[in-house]
Amino acid sequence: MVDRLSAKRRSWLMSRVRRENTAPELSVRRLISAIGYRYRLHAPELPGRPDIVFRKTKKVIFVHGCFWHHHIGCRLATIPKSRTGFWRAKFSRNRARDAAILERLESGGWRTLTIWQCQIRDLCSLEKRIRAFLGPSR
């Protein structure tokens, strides 16, 4: 019983850890601040609880880990060798959920940008994408 609870707790903690304030997300937030945009974090009332929110312009940015969100064609989107069927099903659910979230946001008038973990290494092109998405900062 104790073991089951602690396993549940551990998995809850892991899910929290990977949802918010991940290293890729922090890098994107630092970049966005550095180029002069103000944002809010984790709007709980919006579908999918977007990582970075620009209320006035109705734009949101998601920062996705390539493994958990299963970035198609990405070398970080590996499938674990054991329980392969379980992981494939899990990743396909994650992808379907992400797609449904974007649809709900966009039908509510929000514009969305998804930044993948593997795209953060190239800060220069990332900055260009973010500027193009957000428009003038003042």
Ligand SMILES: [Zn+2]
């Ligand atoms: Zn990737």
